Amino acid sequence: MSQPLFYGFLSNSYTSALVSPDGVIEWLPFPRFDSDAIxxxxxxxTRGGFFSIQPRDDFESEQVYGENTNIVVTTFHTEQGQAQLRDFLPIGRAALWRVVDADIPLTxxxxxxxxxGAAGSAYEIVDDGAIFRHPAGPEVVVLTIQxxxxxxxxxxxxxxxxxxxxVVLRYGQDYERDRIWLQEPLAHAPNVxxxxxxFWQRSLLPYDGPHPEAFNRSMLVxxxxxxxxxxxxxxxxTTSLPEAVGAGRQWDYRFVWVRDASYAAEALLLAGDPVACRRFIEFMLNTVDLVGKPLAAPFYRVDGTRSQGxxxxxWLAGYKNSRPVRVGNAASDQIQMDIEGDLLWVVLLxxxxxxxxxxIKEYWWAILTLVSWVAEYWKTPDASLWEFRDEDDLYTHSQLMCWVALKVGETLAKEAMQDLVTAKTWGQVADRVANSLWQDVKESGLPYFTQGKHHRHVDAALLTMPLYGFVGVDDPVFARTLEHIEATLLHQDFVYRYREDNMGPVLYPFTLAGFWLARVYLRKGNLERADALIAAQLRGVTDMGLFAEHIDPVTLEPHGNFPQLFPHAAVITALMERKQATRGFPDPYAAERKVQVEGGR
Incomplete structure (x- = not known):
């Protein structure tokens, strides 16, 4: 089956755009990722703005990325001739460039x-293009055609x-103030x-393992x-690309989710970029709140401030009439107990x-705050990593990540700070969390871990238990958990996150979860099965090599916001772990690791 055609992704690391396979820019917020879209x-x-460059006559088109870049190249074929369109967002500028080489005219x-789309644009035609202004605000967009x-x-x-x-489209907040920039001549177009x-080619990292194209594309994403x-x-x-068309599951993901971003920072570190990993950790630790929950929200704006509601x-019809279109995310008010552990895990790595x-010493105040809070409040019910609305529970994955936070704290206190008293205190609380998780297995009456105390089915997040060192992959309870996950959530080597929640059935597999399963098999030493799972997940990319959050296992169509950080981080993590699989996986907690806890199984 051929991979589905979908949007190409442009970025300048300030904002991003999506260009359709037929050369139409259908998504572009300015000046930041989380800004309103022009x-x-x-x-x-009907109401959403767009920017198209296409042949006047009937055409066929094909689209690829310029080699190892985020420059999208669209080629048009007509009976009269051909045209090539190269789209990119220049680094450091609030602008979109579209370079055309054609032997035919285009519109x-x-x-x-x-x-x-709530406000149309007031416009002024000028010799080399047009000036578009917000009719009731300071925003201005200048089109220049050379x-x-x-x-x-x-x-x-x-x-x-x-x-x-x-063709250059420039964005500003006030035409008179920004006139020099908005009217800057295009004499250096080839240089730009x-x-x-x-810039994009230099951002790649050396890699000599399997699936190099997927690795490089994921790195560029x-x-x-x-x-x-x-x-x-x-x-x-993006915002509001639906998980399932017409099902109401469409959300705004243009934020820094602590969990998602921590997974990506881990991938960058494994791939050989500790500087990028450290930059993210530093950004995140600087959001720590010394009063109340240290990570006060599950996600933040790109400038580190909180988004509320x-x-x-x-007025927007939604993607394929999937309403409502949402801006912001009500999960900002949720308690999610896993995120401190997600971040601290990356700090440990x-x-x-x-x-x-x-x-570590510079940010010990933040680490101390994070771990101390978890030590006191780890029994708090939450919305889980799945961000259930109005369905709080003591979820197993959230409790696991509380254990991770405490084990990381124990390790860093001992190794980096030489504070044996604090290390012992946190280690004792970690043991209590572990006891609680094993006790919950006994109380359930089931031979496997379950999603939560009041949710006695399995979910894909249970696959992470050996990835964080809580159990070995051959532990009998985990082995039965894995068996049950594969019996209920696995379909054609794609993994559903779970089967149903209070919004109804889940229709499509979760792209990240298949990579979790592959990483479990790497730890089991079954490289053949791990390779098959990795290859299966990579079937789920679009024609441009991009992942959405969910995948239709039959048509391979992407569903959900796009491109999604989760699966692209998972590609890199899984491939880097595949390279080290023959050498074995180090124990993340060294001498502090205690799997068999007194009072457990």
Whole structure:
């Protein structure tokens, strides 16, 4: 089966755009990832703005990435000739560049809107393009066309080509204030494209294992979802692309989820970039709240501030009429007990790789705050990593990550701070958490771990228990857990996160979970099975090598926000662990690890 056609992803590490297979920019927030979009036609074919460059006559198109870059190349074929369109967001500028080389004329339509399509644009036609202004605000978008062009009768239509044409869209907050930047000449167009190409190519890391194309594309996605000024990592580039069309499961993911970003930071570290990992850790530790829950929200804006609540954009029809379109995310008010452990795990891995004692000491105040809070409140029910709404429980994965937080704290207190008293205290609490998890198995009357105290079925998150060193992969209870997961959640080597929640049945597998299962088999020493699972997950990429959050196992169509950080981080982590599998997996807690806890099984 061929991979489905879907959007190409552009980024300049400040914001991102999506370009359709037929050369239409259908998504572009300015000036940041989490800003309002000036193009959002993917969320409403009528009201959402867009920017298209296409041949005048019937055409076929094909789309690829420029080699090892986030530059999207679209080639048009017509009976009269061909045209190539190269799209990119220049590094360091709030702008979109579209470079055309054509032996046929094309039609350019530029129709920005403001406030997610709530406001059309006031416009002024100028000699080399147009100026579009927010009718009630300071935002301005300037279109500049350099090369053969002719204004057409409709206000937002131009004919461009044949020949080379450079088209630039610049964004500003006030035309008079930003006039120099918005009217900057395009004399250095080739240099801008070349600099952008080299920027992305330099962002790759050496890799000599299997699936190198998937590894490199995943690295470029992670780089593209990185906010360049501080190293924050975005969960996804979009809002409201539905998990299942018409099911109401569409959310805004344009934030720094502690969990998702920690997974990506781990991937970067494993791939050989401790600097990027440290930048993220530093960003995250600087959000720690000394009053109340240290990570006060499950996610943050790219500048480290909190996002509060969500609102529905009722004037937009939604992707394939999946309403409502949401901006913001009500999960901002949830208690999620796993996230301190998610972050601290990466801190431990960073310490183990670099032994950067200066960094650990500098941020010991934050680490101390995180671990101390978990030590006191680990019994708190929460929404889990699945962010259930109105269904709090003592979820097994959340309790596992509380144990991880405490074990990391114990290890760092002993190794980095030489504080044996604090290390012993946290280790004792970790033992109590572990006892509680084993006791819960006894209370359930089932021979395997379950999702939570009041949710006596399995979920995919249970696969992470050996990945964090809580149990060995051959532990009898985990072995039965794995067997039950594969019997109930595995379909054609894709893994569902669970089968049903209070919003109804889950229709599609969760792309991250298949990589979790592959990593379990790596630890079991079954490389053949692990390789098969990795290959199966990679079937779920689009024609451009990109993952969404969910995958239709029959059609391989992507579902959910796109591209998604989770699976691209998982690609890198799984492939790097595949390289080290023959050498064995080190115990993450060294001498502190205690799997068999008195009073357990």
């Amino acid at each position: 193009f959002c036609r993917m969320l409403d074919k 350019l339509i530029c129709r920005p809107t403001f406030s997610f 090369g053969p062009m002719k204004k057409l009768a409709r206000r937002d239509h131009w004919e461009i080509g044949p020949g080379q044409v450079v 494209e070349d600099a952008t190409r080299k 992670i780089r593209g979802l990185t906010y360049r000024t501080n190293g924050a990592l975005l969960a996804a580039a 969500e609102r529905e954009l009722l 960073y310490w183990r790789q670099t032994h950067d004692q200066t960094f």
